[in-house]
Structures are given as C-alpha cells and as structure tokens.
Amino acid sequence: MGLFERRGAGAFLLAALALGMVAPAVLAEETLNAKILHRLEAMERRIARLEAEKAALQRSLEAPHISAEEPQVAARLKAVESQVNSYRQAARTVDSLEGIRAEAGFTMMAQARTDTDNTVNSDAELNYRADATVSLPAGSLGSAEGFLFAHFRMGQGLGLENPGWAFSSLNSTSFQRPGSETSDSTVLLAEAWYQLDIPLPLGGNPDRSRRHIEFNVGKIDPFVFFDQNAIADDETRGFVNQSFVNNPLLDVGGDVGVDEFGYSPGLRFAYIDDFYRPVSYGVSLGVFGTGQGASFTDSFDSPFIIAQAETGQRFFGGLAGNYRLYGWRNGRGQDFDGTTGVHSGVGLSLDQQVDDYTTLFMRYGAQIEGNVTFDQALTLGAEFGGSYWGRGADALGIALGWLNTSDEFQRESRTVDADADGVPDYGYRASGNELVAEIYYRYRLNNQFELSPNLQHIRNPGGNRSASGVTAFGLRTQWNF
Numbered sequence: 001m002g003l004f005e006r007r008g009a010g011a012f013l014l015a016a017l018a019l020g021m022v023a024p025a026v027l028a029e030e031t032l033n034a035k036i037l038h039r040l041e042a043m044e045r046r047i048a049r050l051e052a053e054k055a056a057l058q059r060s061l062e063a064p065h066i067s068a069e070e071p072q073v074a075a076r077l078k079a080v081e082s083q084v085n086s087y088r089q090a091a092r093t094v095d096s097l098e099g100i101r102a103e104a105g106f107t108m109m110a111q112a113r114t115d116t117d118n119t120v121n122s123d124a125e126l127n128y129r130a131d132a133t134v135s136l137p138a139g140s141l142g143s144a145e146g147f148l149f150a151h152f153r154m155g156q157g158l159g160l161e162n163p164g165w166a167f168s169s170l171n172s173t174s175f176q177r178p179g180s181e182t183s184d185s186t187v188l189l190a191e192a193w194y195q196l197d198i199p200l201p202l203g204g205n206p207d208r209s210r211r212h213i214e215f216n217v218g219k220i221d222p223f224v225f226f227d228q229n230a231i232a233d234d235e236t237r238g239f240v241n242q243s244f245v246n247n248p249l250l251d252v253g254g255d256v257g258v259d260e261f262g263y264s265p266g267l268r269f270a271y272i273d274d275f276y277r278p279v280s281y282g283v284s285l286g287v288f289g290t291g292q293g294a295s296f297t298d299s300f301d302s303p304f305i306i307a308q309a310e311t312g313q314r315f316f317g318g319l320a321g322n323y324r325l326y327g328w329r330n331g332r333g334q335d336f337d338g339t340t341g342v343h344s345g346v347g348l349s350l351d352q353q354v355d356d357y358t359t360l361f362m363r364y365g366a367q368i369e370g371n372v373t374f375d376q377a378l379t380l381g382a383e384f385g386g387s388y389w390g391r392g393a394d395a396l397g398i399a400l401g402w403l404n405t406s407d408e409f410q411r412e413s414r415t416v417d418a419d420a421d422g423v424p425d426y427g428y429r430a431s432g433n434e435l436v437a438e439i440y441y442r443y444r445l446n447n448q449f450e451l452s453p454n455l456q457h458i459r460n461p462g463g464n465r466s467a468s469g470v471t472a473f474g475l476r477t478q479w480n481f
Contacts (some may be wrong), residue, residue, distance in 0.1 A: 008242045012065060019279075020141075023161040024455060027066050032292065035176075035410070038436060039319070049096060054214070060073075061141040061204050064139070068344050073081070073330070074370075074431045080140075088225055096154055096479050098135070098137075099135075099137035100134070100135045100136055100137070101132065102132070102135075102321050103132070104131065104133075104478070105131045105132075105236055105480045106130045106131075106478070106479040107127075107128065107129045107130070107173050107235075107476065107478050107479075108127070108128040108129075109126070109127050109128070109159060109171055109173045109240070109476045110126050111124065111126075111160050111170065111172065111454075111475075111476075112125075112472065112473050112474075113160055113470055113472040114470075114471055117378065118216045119183065123160065124158055124451065125158070125196070127157025127158065127171070127173065127174045127175075127439075128157065129153065129154070129155035129173055129174070129175045129236075130153070130154050131151065131152070131153050131190075132151070132153075132342075133149070133151045133152075134149075135147050135148070135149050136148045136150075136370075141196065143203070144198040145196070145197050145205045145206075146195065146196045147195055148192075148194055149191065149192070149193055149195065149218075150191065150192050151190045151192070151221075152185075152187070152188070153175060153188050153190040153261075154175070154186060154188065154191055155174065155175030155185070156176055156185050156186070157174055158176050159171035159173065159174035161410070163458065163470040163472075164461050164467055165428075165464060165467070166424055166434065166458050166462050167248065167252055167253070167403050167434050167460060167461075168241055168243040168248070168252060168401065168434065168458055169241065169242035169243075169373055169471045170224065170240070170241060170456055170458075170470075170474075171240060171242075171474070172235040172240060172241065172242040172245050172416030173235050173236060175195045179233075182395050185414070189196050189219075190261065190262075191218070191219055191220060191221055191224075192218050192219050193217060193218025193219060194217055194218055194219050195214060196215045197212055197213075198212055198213040198214075198215070198223060199211075199212045200213065207334045210275040210277070211271070211273050211275060212271075212272055213271055214268070214270040214284075215268070215269055215270075216268040216367045217268075218235075218265070219265055219422075220266050220268070220288065221263050222258065222266065222286055222304070222306065222465075223251075223256075223262075225270070225284060226308050226326060227246055227247050227250065227324065227326065227347060227363075228349065228352050229349050229350075229353035229361050229382040230320075230322060230359060231351055231361050231381075231397065232363070232379070232381065232399065233245055233246065235451070236476075237442060237450065237478060238256070238383070238397060239381070239397060239438050239440065240438065240454055240456070240474065241399075241436055241438045241456055243379055243401045243403065244379050244399045244438060246438075247347045247363050247365045247368075247377065248363075248365065248379065249347065249365035249367055249374075249375075249377050250328065250347070250365070252273060253367075253374065253377075254333075254334055254394055255328065255329045255330050255333055255343050255345065255367075255372075256302075256304060256419045257289075257290030257294060257333070258294050258304075259295045260295075263294075264293075265289045265296060265300075266287055266288030266289060266303070266304075267287055268284060268285065268286040268287075268427055269285050270282060270283065270284035270285075271283050271284070274349070278312065278313040278314055278320075278353060281309070281310070281311050283307070283309050284307070284308050284310075284371065285305075285306075285308075286305070286307075286308075287303050287304070288303055288304045288306075289303060289304070290303055290332040290333075291332040291340070292331055293332075301331070301388075302331025302332045303331060304329070304332075306328040306329075307326060307328075308324055308326035309324070309325050309326070310324040310325075310359075311323050316352070316355075317351040319352070319354065319355070319356075320352075321350070321351065321353060322349075322351050322352075323346075323348075323350045324348070324349045324350065325346075325348055326346070326347050326348075326349075327344070327345070327346045328344060328345055328346075328347070329343070329344040329369075330343040330370075331340065332390050333370045335370060335372070335415075336371060336373050336408075336409055336412075336418070337371065337412065337416050338418030339371075342369050343367070343369055343370030344367075344368045344370070345365055346362065347363065347366075348362070348365075349361075356385070356387070357384060357388055358382060358383075358384050359382065359383050359426070360382045361379075361380065361382070361399075362380040363377070363380070363381070364377070364378050364425050366378075367406070371408045371409075372406055372408075372409070373405065373430075373462070373463075374403040374404055374406060374434070374463070375403050375404060375406035375407075376402075376404040377402070377403050378401070379400070379401040379402070379436075380399065381397065381399030381400060381438075382397070382399075383395050383397045383398075384396045386444075390445075391443075393444035394441070394444055395441075395442045395445055396439075396440065396441050396442075397438075397440045398438070398439050399436075399437070399439075400435075400437050401434075401435065401437070402433050402434075402435060403433055403434040403435075404426040404433050405430045405431065405432065405434070405463035409430050409463070410429065410430045410431055411462070413463070414426065414429045420470045428467075429464060430463035430464060430473070431465055432460055432463055432465060433460065433463065434458065434460055434461055434477075435458070435459040435460060436456070436457075436458050436463060437456065437457045437459075438454065438455070438456045438457075439454070440452050440453065440454040441453055448467070448480055449477070449478070449479055450480075451476070451478075452476040452478065453474070453475050453476075454472075454473070455471075455472070455473055455474075456471070456472045456474070457469060
C-alpha cells in the first residue's frame with residue numbers, strides 16, 4: 001500500500017471516529033430539546049388550567065350564595081366570610097343597642113269600699129294600667145352626653161277614685177280618658193323629653209367629674225324630678241292612696257297645674273354635686289305649663305315654677321336618707337270657687353333608712369297663697385322589709401295622713417257654687433281635718449310578679465264631720481319586665 005493510500009485510510013478513520021463522537025452528542029441535544037419542549041407544553045397546559053380555575057373561583061366568590069357546583073375552596077371561603085360578617089353584624093347591633101334601656105309594667109287593681117255606718121251600698125271597681133318606657137342615647141355635645149326618654153301609658157277603668165267629697169283618691173293606679181266609656185282603652189304618649197348631662201368643670205375629664213349640670217326639656221311629669229321619695233312615690237308597688245304618692249297640696253290639691261293625665265310641657269335645670277359621695281347635694285328649678293298651656297293649647301304665660309334643694313345623707317351608722325325642701329308658684333291656680341289666681345306654697349319630702357330593713361318617710365306642705373280646700377298637709381309612714389320574717393323580697397307599708405281644711409273653705413263650703421247652677425257644690429260646713437290611713441303588704445312571687453293586698457280608711461272626708469268614714473279593700477297585681 002502506497003503512502004497516499006495509507007494517508008487516505010487514516011483520514012477516513014479519523015473522520016469516522018469524530019462522527020462517532022459527535023453523533024451521540026447531537027442525538028442527546030435533540031432528546032433534551034424534546035424533553036424541554038414537552039415540559040414547556042405541560043407547563044402551559046397547567047398555567048391555562050390554573051387560569052381557568054382562578055377565573056371560576058373569582059366568579060364563584062363574586063356570586064352572593066353558595067352553590068353545589070362551585071369549588072370547595074370558594075365554598076369554604078364564603079362560609080368563613082359569612083361567619084365573619086355575622087360576627088360583625090352582631091357587634092354593630094350591640095354597638096347600636098348600647099345605652100338603650102327599656103322597661104315595661106302592668107298593674108291591675110280590684111277594690112271594694114263601704115261606709116262605716118252602712119248608709120251607702122258597697123261599691124266595687126276593677127281597673128288596669130300598662131306603662132312602657134325607653135331611654136335612647138342622643139349623642140354628645142363636646143363632653144356633654146344627651147339622651148331621649150319616652151313613656152307610653154294605657155289603661156281602662158276609673159277605679160273608686162274620690163269617695164264623696166273626700167280630698168284623697170282611693171286609687172291612684174287608675175288611668176282612663178275622662179268622659180270616655182270604660183270599653184275604650186286609653187293609649188297615650190305620656191312623656192317625651194330630652195336630657196343633657198354636662199360634666200363640670202367645663203373642658204375637664206368627664207370620667208373624673210364629680211359635679212354636673214342637667215337640662216331637661218319636653219313633655220314631663222314634674223314629680224319625676226321634684227318631691228321625690230324613696231318609698232312613697234310609686235303607686236304600682238307602694239302606697240295607693242293619692243295623698244301618699246305626692247305632696248297632697250300639689251297633687252290632689254291641684255297646684256301642680258298639669259293636664260288631665262298628669263303631664264305638662266316644661267324645662268328643668270339642675271346642679272348636682274357628688275364630690276363627697278355617697279353624700280350628695282343638688283338644686284333644681286322647673287318651669288311648666290299650666291291650665292290650657294299644660295295641654296299644648298295655650299301660651300306658656302303664668303307657668304308653674306318650682307325650686308328644690310336636696311341632699312342625700314348617711315345617718316344611723318351610714319344608712320341612706322334623702323331630704324328635699326321646695327317652694328312653688330302657680331300663676332293659674334284654681335280656687336275652690338272656680339276662679340283663677342296665683343297659688344304658692346312650700347313643701348318638704350324626706351325618707352330615711354333607720355335600720356337595715358326599715359325606712360321612714362314624711363311629707364309636709366303649707367299653702368301661702370290661694371283659696372284652696374285644705375291649706376296644710378302632713379303625711380308620714382314606714383316600710384318594713386320582709387327579711388324580718390324570712391321573706392327578703394316582701395315589704396309591709398303603713399302610712400297616715402292629715403289634711404287641714406282652710407279657713408276660707410270652712411267659711412264658704414256651705415254656699416259656694418262654682419258652676420253657677422244654683423245648687424251649692426258642697427252643701428256642708430267644713431271643719432277639722434280629713435284623716436287618711438293605709439296599710440299594704442307586697443308579696444313577691446318571682447322577679448316579675450307581685451301581689452299586694454291593701455286596706456285604706458278615710459275619716460271626716462272633705463272636712464265633713466257629718467259624713468261617715470270610708471273603708472276600702474283592694475288587691476293589686478304588678479308585672480315588671
């Protein structure tokens with residue numbers, strides 16, 4: 001073999017060897033590219049599937065309700081979201097109800113009366129009354145807080161009321177529109193007023209304030225803020241005779257000047273000092289409509305004005321007591337002869353706990369101006385808690401009243417004819433005092449239900465010594481919610 005041939009053969013061998021080495025590399029690269037391409041295609045398919053699932057999930061989440069076809073994740077998210085929203089709604093409900101107070105009570109009274117000399121047939125009456133109150137927060141003015149108070153009342157039956165010419169009413173729980181049939185149930189927005197509590201000093205920290213000013217305006221029962229008493233101002237649980245519920249000169253005597261239901265438009269200012277708690281001090285001034293003005297049908301001229309100073313003290317080893325002194329002026333007072341004139345007077349109301357389960361009360365009133373049927377009134381009594389006999393929620397109440405007929409009424413009672421019908425209105429010569437006595441027992445059946453048997457007696461009613469005394473028996477039921 002020649003040199004040329006040997007060289008050709010070597011070159012061929014080298015080329016074959018190089019080709020053998022390059023071919024696998026090329027094949028490996030093609031295989032790798034194919035795998036990468038396959039993975040890229042799989043990734044694209046997965047991305048497309050995820051995009052589709054994302055779109056479906058988004059559509060499902062935007063739907064308001066959970067359906068059976070939607071993804072499980074969406075259903076779970078919706079369930080969690082619904083639960084969170086329910087919690088938020090409950091929290092908002094609690095926030096919106098914060099500060100709202102509502103109470104309701106239902107009173108039913110059955111009474112029978114008889115005269116001591118049996119000259120008048122016995123009389124029996126049944127009546128009911130329902131009360132509902134609500135207090136609503138009314139926002140703030142700086143550091144001052146306001147609220148709205150509304151009181152709704154309904155009832156039927158006039159009850160026994162005043163026997164003969166007696167000054168006192170045997171049943172202050174009755175409520176019915178005057179002149180209406182007993183089949184007509186009276187429903188009334190009794191009170192609706194606004195109160196603003198202003199802490200002092202102005203601009204200070206209200207949480208640390210021990211003094212404040214109160215301002216009230218609206219349709220108000222004046223006795224809510226004046227002549228209060230711890231055991232003798234709630235006829236639904238305590239004494240029933242009207243002479244023991246409020247100062248007789250203001251209430252049964254009529255000097256308070258409210259409308260026929262006992263309410264009047266007005267306003268009140270009060271300064272309360274609790275710096276030395278539990279001892280407290282306060283002064284207040286009220287101005288209320290009288291006559292037709294009390295019924296929103298006349299001007300606010302000649303109003304009923306009352307000013308009161310009060311203090312809460314701790315006597316008898318730290319037992320609570322409240323003492324109130326007040327004076328009033330009614331520019332439209334009604335005299336017993338039917339004329340209108342200025343009436344004024346002063347009064348005192350106190351209640352003092354003297355033992356763990358014994359509280360005493362007293363009221364006194366004296367007329368300064370005005371021709372009235374009685375010009376002085378003294379009522380006093382006590383309430384004993386049932387813990388003395390193993391019935392801690394029960395109570396026994398006893399009260400006595402003395403209403404002194406005025407000199408003017410004694411002189412004119414026989415002949416006075418206020419309605420000008422030619423017949424004397426009273427027809428007897430008044431003298432002495434009307435004497436009132438009452439005893440009740442409040443029996444608690446449960447937290448909402450109480451029974452109270454009641455016994456009353458009126459002697460010398462209306463200052464008429466020739467009239468027989470009146471005795472009344474009653475049973476009161478009371479539901480509170």
